[in-house]
Amino acid sequence: MPSLNDYLILSAVLFTIGTAGVFVRRNLITILLSIEIMLNAVNLSFVAFGRAFGTIEGQIIVFFVMTVAAAEAAVGLAIVIALFRHRESLNPDAFTALKW
Amino acid sequence: MLFYFFGALAVIASLLVIAQRNPVYSVLLLITSFGALSGLYILLDAPFAAAIQIIVYAGAIMVLFLFVVMLLNAPHEDTDQDERTHPMLRPGPMRFGAALAVALIVELGWALSRSGISGRFPATPVTSVQAIGRSLYTDYAFQFEVTSVLILVAMVGAVLMARREEQPGGKH
Amino acid sequence: MGGFLSSNSFVIAQVGICVVIWVALQLSAAVMVYMERKVCAYLQQRVGPNRVGYAGLLQPIADVVKLLFKEELRPAAADPLLFALAPIIAATAAFAAFAVVPFGGSTTLLGLLDQPLQLGVADVNVGVLVVFAITSMGVYGIVLAGWSSNSKYSLLGGLRSSAQMISYELSYGTALAAVILLANSMSLRDIVNAQSGALFGFIPQFRWFLWFQPIGFLIFFTAGIAETNRAPFDFPEAEQELVAGYHTEYSSMSFGMFFLAEYINMVTVSAVATDLYLGGWWFPFVPESLGWLVFLAKISVLLFFYLWMRWSLPRYRYDQLMTFGWKFLLPAAVLNLIATAACVLYFGL
Numbered sequence: 001m002p003s004l005n006d007y008l009i010l011s012a013v014l015f016t017i018g019t020a021g022v023f024v025r026r027n028l029i030t031i032l033l034s035i036e037i038m039l040n041a042v043n044l045s046f047v048a049f050g051r052a053f054g055t056i057e058g059q060i061i062v063f064f065v066m067t068v069a070a071a072e073a074a075v076g077l078a079i080v081i082a083l084f085r086h087r088e089s090l091n092p093d094a095f096t097a098l099k100w
Numbered sequence: 101m102l103f104y105f106f107g108a109l110a111v112i113a114s115l116l117v118i119a120q121r122n123p124v125y126s127v128l129l130l131i132t133s134f135g136a137l138s139g140l141y142i143l144l145d146a147p148f149a150a151a152i153q154i155i156v157y158a159g160a161i162m163v164l165f166l167f168v169v170m171l172l173n174a175p176h177e178d179t180d181q182d183e184r185t186h187p188m189l190r191p192g193p194m195r196f197g198a199a200l201a202v203a204l205i206v207e208l209g210w211a212l213s214r215s216g217i218s219g220r221f222p223a224t225p226v227t228s229v230q231a232i233g234r235s236l237y238t239d240y241a242f243q244f245e246v247t248s249v250l251i252l253v254a255m256v257g258a259v260l261m262a263r264r265e266e267q268p269g270g271k272h
Numbered sequence: 273m274g275g276f277l278s279s280n281s282f283v284i285a286q287v288g289i290c291v292v293i294w295v296a297l298q299l300s301a302a303v304m305v306y307m308e309r310k311v312c313a314y315l316q317q318r319v320g321p322n323r324v325g326y327a328g329l330l331q332p333i334a335d336v337v338k339l340l341f342k343e344e345l346r347p348a349a350a351d352p353l354l355f356a357l358a359p360i361i362a363a364t365a366a367f368a369a370f371a372v373v374p375f376g377g378s379t380t381l382l383g384l385l386d387q388p389l390q391l392g393v394a395d396v397n398v399g400v401l402v403v404f405a406i407t408s409m410g411v412y413g414i415v416l417a418g419w420s421s422n423s424k425y426s427l428l429g430g431l432r433s434s435a436q437m438i439s440y441e442l443s444y445g446t447a448l449a450a451v452i453l454l455a456n457s458m459s460l461r462d463i464v465n466a467q468s469g470a471l472f473g474f475i476p477q478f479r480w481f482l483w484f485q486p487i488g489f490l491i492f493f494t495a496g497i498a499e500t501n502r503a504p505f506d507f508p509e510a511e512q513e514l515v516a517g518y519h520t521e522y523s524s525m526s527f528g529m530f531f532l533a534e535y536i537n538m539v540t541v542s543a544v545a546t547d548l549y550l551g552g553w554w555f556p557f558v559p560e561s562l563g564w565l566v567f568l569a570k571i572s573v574l575l576f577f578y579l580w581m582r583w584s585l586p587r588y589r590y591d592q593l594m595t596f597g598w599k600f601l602l603p604a605a606v607l608n609l610i611a612t613a614a615c616v617l618y619f620g621l
Contacts, residue, residue, distance in 0.1 A: 159408025
């Protein structure tokens, strides 16, 4: 019977995988996917805590996080499309015009 | 037992997501990871969260990602030297990212092992969709309405950002 | 042997129900192949297939045998894994949605079982959401088929088809929400049982939600037709416009799987519509144990509507289709939901 700590460790592992993806990958879409992994890891810990403390707020926060993630994915992908039209590249290293 | 199966599936799928070169495969692996997470939500007595995870995340957001990947059809982003080495083995920011990931896992594990939470799940869950609905529309009604405005703003923003520029000197 | 059977009889009966549903779905696909040709023929004032077997009844078998003997082609530039995976996803999602659809009341198989067995694979308390979720998964079969074929007709057809499916899912879900308001539960079996009351107090088992939600039923069924990519919403796979769209490059049994998935999706939409609006297995003066026959009859009526509409109506152009879905059907579904909520509040239905 898994305890709360097991779920939290799993959530932590997923979160770090997402973070590593954001740092390591050089493809804008994969970076956005890694952000989605992080958001899901956080959702998992919310639901686990909600279950452990017997409240319904865990699932309600998950509802809101999913909504925000959907909105952010939509706008993020629109930005990726707009950027791709300018530079024909999805590599974040191609967009260094503002670097000092 | 099922927890270990779904957990391992989620972790392996997420690892493969960030290791794949082809973004279409990354999206598909992420969908399987979401399926595994949905299974974990069912184990946590949250059927509503599990269902909307599949409907919203795996069914809508990932379709959006797939559309963008397929329409942009961008070539692989790696240089010739990168083509030969795996992302985890390259010098520079790649190693830093991998080292950071290991450090984060170790630190979170240490913090969790020293926490004072007893960790046992209580026997009676509060799971019914009616409870979620009741709470959402009474205690959190304002936040609910705000998210609807948020989605509207995101929709307008996405349409505006992805629209083609009008030709200069053309019809206004 | 006798002891094993009687002690595990419940488990064996459950497994038996899964097998029965599987076989019934396959048979229904075969029947639909035949009925499509026959209904089309009679609507066009001709006879249709009548050579293979008596009155052409073996025509589906001939079709399947022909498909099996064709060569399985794969374009050289196609992605092999996704090319093989797409029809599997399409067919699996089509069959899996039937796991939470009940098709009859409880039965004891004429006394063979000690506990009554509910006719349906599983009764989940969020059954409606599960059906919706699995329908959303069916989009992936189509979009992956379009992408992995690596041909412009397939990609265009796949993207258009999946955009159409996810657009009409919204009206589908909003019409569902109105029914959930009336039935006060998300479990499909509870929704059907909520329709077993007496209409006007004297017609037994006739309190179907169709009478309370006529517009909702039309919205749901129209969205269902668009979801399954059937005419008049089948522009993405129209032979005249897009060379069969996303399944252009498929042949033999892969094409057969898409074909099968489309027909099973039609059966699933009809089954869910029957459960939600047409009272499931309830009919006046029919005992509950024969409910599954009533269910079959209702599904057949809805499937006939599907065929009738395909061969009577011209096809929508793609932008007309999307305009209809977003600018007409979705506001109608939302207004239906608001009106239903107001009625439930004030009339206490």
